[in-house]
Amino acid sequence: MEGLQKLISKASKEYESASRSLSESGRGGGGVGVSALSSEQSGVLVARVPRQAVSLWTCSKLCAVVFVAGVVVGYTLKKRVRRWASKLLRRLKDD
Numbered sequence: 001m002e003g004l005q006k007l008i009s010k011a012s013k014e015y016e017s018a019s020r021s022l023s024e025s026g027r028g029g030g031g032v033g034v035s036a037l038s039s040e041q042s043g044v045l046v047a048r049v050p051r052q053a054v055s056l057w058t059c060s061k062l063c064a065v066v067f068v069a070g071v072v073v074g075y076t077l078k079k080r081v082r083r084w085a086s087k088l089l090r091r092l093k094d095d
Helices: 001-027 033-042 055-095
Strands: 044-049 053-056
Touching: 001 053
Parallel strands: none
Antiparallel strands: 044 053
């Protein structure tokens, strides 16, 4: 538990320092402050670099697509395994 708290505090310190460096450099609309960045990034799941993040909505869509693809692949794989097993059992029965 203590390690998780350290990880969270370290990540928040890195985010604050990145936000400060962004606002000091003058990028992104002429000196956007930390409060503007945090309000822009509501629903952010993973921050990659300042001003680029994966939103919760994007992550949810990706998970849904991967889940559906997994169901389709699993269903076809199940059919293939059943066919293979039935052929194998027929061969064993005939011998």
